[in-house]
Amino acid sequence: MAIRNPRLPLLPGYGSNPLIGKKSFGVRPVFTSIDKVNMLVDKTEGENRVPSLYCRKQAPDLPTWIMYDKHILRFQAFFQQTLHEMRSASSVLRKVNIFFFLEDGTIKVMEPRTENSGLSQGTMIARQRIRLPSSYDLYYDVLDLNIGREVTFFGKVFKIVNCDNFTRVFLNRLGINVPDPIPWPDALERAPSKGGPPKHRPFRQFLDFDRQVLRFYGYWDDRDSEFGVMHYLEIHYFLADDTIEIKEKMPPNSGTEAGPMFLKRMRIPRKIPSHVEMTGGPKVASYTPADLSIGAVLNVYGRKVVLTDCDPYTKEYYRTTYGFDAFTPLSIPDEGKECKSVSVNDRELPPWNGYGSYDDSAENCRTVEPKPPHRDFIKFLHKDRVGFDSHVLRFAARLISDEPADSRRYFIIKYFLCDDTIGVFELGERNSGFKGGKFFRRDKMYLPDVNFFVPKEPPAYTDKDMWVGNELVINKHCFRLVAADEYALRYMELHAEQYPMANITLIMDKIRRVLASQDNGYKNFVAKYMEAVLPHKKELMTVRCFKQALKEIMCEKMTEHEFLTLIRYFRGDPGKEKSPRREMIRSLVFSDLTRGLWDDRERLREGLIHADETGTGTLSVDRLRQLLRAHRLPINPDLLDCMLSVLNKDDNCNVQYEDLMNFLDFKTRPVYNLTESDYEKVVRHAPPLKDTECKLWSEAETMIQDGYVNWNAFLCQLNLEHLVKDQS
Template identity: 45%
Template sequence: MSVRCPDLPFLPGYSFNPNIGKTQYGRTPIFGFIGKNNRSLVEKVKPNMFGPLSDKFPSIYPPGQSVELPGWIVFDKQILCFDAYFQETLQEVPGSPFQVRKVKLYYFLEDGTIQVIEPKVENSGVSQGTLISRQRIRIPAPMDDNFYELIDFNIGREVELYGKVFKITNCDHFTRTFLNRCGISVPDPIMPPADPYMDIRSHDRDAMQPKKPNRNRDTLGKFLANDKKVLHFTAYWDDQNTEYGYMHHLEVRYYLADDTIEIKELQTEAGGEPSFMFLRKGKLPKRYKELPPVGSNSNYTVLNVLGSALTNRRYIVDPLDCGRQNIEYYDERDLSIGAVINCYGRKLVLTDCDSFTKEYYATKYGISEFKPIAEPKSNKDFVNIPLPKDRELPPWNGFGTYEDSAQNCITVEPKPPHKDFKKFLLYDSFGLDSHILRFEAKMKSKIPENCTRNFIISYFLTDDSLSIFEVAKRNTGFASTMFAARSKVQLAGQKIFTSKPPLCYTPQHMFVGATLIINGFTFILTNADEYALRYMELNCGQFPKANLKRIMEKVKEKLEPIYKDFVAENMPVENSVITYERLRDKLCRVMGDDFTEHEMITIARGFSASCYKEKYNREKIRAIALTELKRFLWDDLDRLKEYFIHNDNAKTGKLTKQECYTVMKGSRLPFDIQLIEKILEVLPKDDDCKIRYEDILQFLDRSRCPLPDAMPLNIKNDLWWGSEPQPEAGRLIDWCAFNKYLDLESTFRDTVEPDSVKALENIKNT
């Protein structure tokens, strides 16, 4: 590598130690001149070794004026391009002893490498491309110690590269300018000699005959002009004369792009298979006799002209196609309303067409009348034809699952049962939606120890399966483990060994207060997680126990006759708030056994009264922020404002919460992440959830509404979102909102006493 490019940097892979393996370090015994008329023993310098001990310099600079920078930096990506040619001898071409092949010769200035490329010529008959890959090439013997350099290339010169002599005829503008600046005169371009082989080919091109006749037709133009253009016709096939025949209603489609026909059968009165393919897409012959023999559709006809033995046969292509059969196919001219099409022996009558077909025939053929044809009446009574019955399967024998046994009864080949793939895609986990409803359950048993056990029942909406996990307490003798693996659970009290599929638990069976019998064990659902309750409320059409409107209609119907007494009992409620247990006891006495725990939870969540007060409000958060700014001596609001304006490309004065967080974090405010999130949480937002950054600047301005310093606190712990648990929704119920939704005041306003009405209005106003 050092010989090829001595000025490369001393990096691994670019240089090596020339003294490795050397045993003699003596000077080469030759004499040279040091100064004028002073002979002395000097060391022989290898050719093309540019260095401090070398007396040879690059040819593009005079001696003593070589550049100090290495060539791989000065001449990076600078290439000299020459046009050249060489003659190649032809042995078996009469009238052409040689051919001229034109090439591109590239000289890379950065390392003195050469590359020869022959441009590709269509139908040249030779493999073209890179003839000589990029490399340094030595001058032929006896000067093979030296490599080709820049001064060896010029217009009119011949260069021998690996036995081939290249004649340089021209160069590009950059090469000519570069050589002129180096003091090298560049002659005018030279015309390359004529190629006798190409002259013969161009002269005899018209006389040359192809070996095989061209039978292919160019249909690309027709395809591009008529792509996605289809003619639609309605037709019928009267097959009522056969024993089980009926009137077939068909739809004929003619594709203008490739002249193919497709026929589809529509739904019939006889209850046949709906919308199946009557004829697949393809060309429809007008006359059909039999299946065509093998090779009849080929583009060529091969003749056996010599020999009948198994060997030494000779074949030739028949240019006249004597044995070809001309098959006529239906095209657009054969289709019209009232026309009869022969579809492999079946007579199809076209009755009508669509608007596009009418416009197409009116534009191209000038047809203006498109009167539909009425179909003949059916002469068979399809009312008495019995509909196909469902296949009756044998009763389940208890081996395997029911679906697996049913699938083995349908087909002889064992196949796995089909799954509801659409339901799987609809209820598959996506983001934070797991589509798994989890309930807390208790076991109902005669054994007292089992009644204290806690279970988590998970219902998977993807395949309606259940799994039970036991959460054991310490020192109870039970372990926290999987109680029942995930599988479908059949409803109790139904016959097992029947041919009909058994009924299993559905999502409607899952609600708080429900009783499930799984594998002989009785479970009572006592609670549900937040995701299950929220999912059932959002899909209240599928879960009636979570439909607040339907539940309140039942409550309204029960409370209407006793609403006066019901309201009077709750008059002394303070702050119009009632507890969950108190309202539950009152509604259970009124509603009876028809009222479930899940319905009560839905009411409590719908009219929840949040009495939660945050530990740190806006003023406290601002006091903490100003204290941190004062403690770290930070006062650079102008720079922060510049950052906000720079990120506000629309110049609206507002940014999203994430953008504000990025700017504040990038401005190196002395705030923890929790404090920045709290500041952005307490600031007001518009309808698009954007924050005015002017509010942030006023919030952090210590000269505006100054506040006393806050007491020291652990910001990362106290301002963390999980440091204060949120209260459970529904523990307190808004009594006024509950009564307002019932809207039963008008039914008893005339009968109730004025003091009670006034008290009720006071409660409503509070």
């Protein structure tokens, strides 16, 4: 700024400018210590660092921009704006919020936004320091703002009427008395006008009910006219201006093209006006919300529209406005046969001609353009493979035939739960004359003795037909299910409510009913087989004896799968049967390793020792499976799981990998514990190279016949001791 003498003229040469030649105009940074913390400030220690809210030398050491950071005083005020363009009112009242920022003494004025106000609202005065109207260098401070005061900001006079709780407490701590809130001018009581009706406000209804719509559902029965049909309608009533629009909902594939609107938005008169009323005269009364209800009939220019139902918002509106509580929907009259819209799926199809599948032929009949058949996608999502949960039920089966060669053939029947299809595979036997592999491709298998050439698809086998002992006729081949893998048995037991053959509760109830119906049946049953238990363990009984006992009392009333469910539920083996199973699995592993020409035990041992970081000699099952797959052991994944299940484990179920190395050592530890019959079943009947679905069916059959059952647990589960007391 130039320094000059006011008595001299403002001409070049009569003053001096000290800023000439200066390059840096910034504030010199000054480091100071505040609460023992070095901080960069813009003023030296001697200059004004004392806030205006305290007396000099009594303020805290912190500067105001730290002491009062985010501390804001909030006041509520109003001002009157003059309206020159309206005759009905000379001014309008506008409510604002005044914010005073304590850190730097700035003020911000903001008007809350009101819907449909017609005013430009929001920030009215941006955040800044505002000068007092009577001074050039003085600004508004905390002492100038209080309830009841009038402040002038840039020519507008604001009347402060209220403040928030923080502002009131802050001013009271400073010793400033804050009066009680002042009511808004529009909330004051006004005396009613003495004469004349109330003024009509045309936009009041629009402001109160804008975007509020009542929705009704109804129909218009036009079947009395020629080629008439039933019209399904959706009626919208707009509360903002009492207008109605009607939309028609066309059923899919009805063959009718309809416009977007059945009746455009307009006021619908209660009765059709005459020619005189249409050309002039008073307005015709139109429908109001009081005329609309469930069951009401609207005269839409000669068409009788019946209202049958409404949406939840409409129900709540009538409940609060008119006090209605009954909203029972009406049924739509039954349509005649000549007007009924036939669905594509319900259309009667021509009989199947034998080409392709039923689903494929049906899709070609429904549409002109050939499309692939639609599968049950929801069932596919729930029953598709998820990790180790395959949702595939696998059963071992024998072919029932008079030919001795066919009766010795062994099959695997797989039922896929995701799409209810069945696949049949044959386990090949060496020098049998049968190659093995896929026997029937995966497809739906229909029940025997049904007419295939019909419009509707005949019934097919379901998962309820898959149980041990059942006979399936697939493409004129009769199969008998003789065993099931562990996953199928476990899956059926976990979903016992869907599979009665695996429901232990239903099986025990069946046995109770048979024993209770016979005279002294339970007493003779227990006494006859009391001596059949093991002498060293009184609670155990062999599976063969247990099965014979149940067959004597149940005869043909119990299936093979139900026997298997009982044996699995009351299993009580002492554990001696594990060694044949281990040798059986070991022989199968040896067969696969020999076929795959794998002999890299030393490298596998190095990998196991390297993975055992703690040196405990054990590894988890998952980690061991990962290492075996990394060393490329040519073993089927199912057989690999069986091998890991028979290896020795510690208390934490971790596998001892030294036992695994002994298990795979076929040179120094050959397979020698198998009998001749077991060798015939296991080694010579090993699955061929192409079969990757082996689940040790011979082992499953052996487990059914061998082992022990907990006889005491079975009798306790029967709970028929009261019959003995009653009969005695």
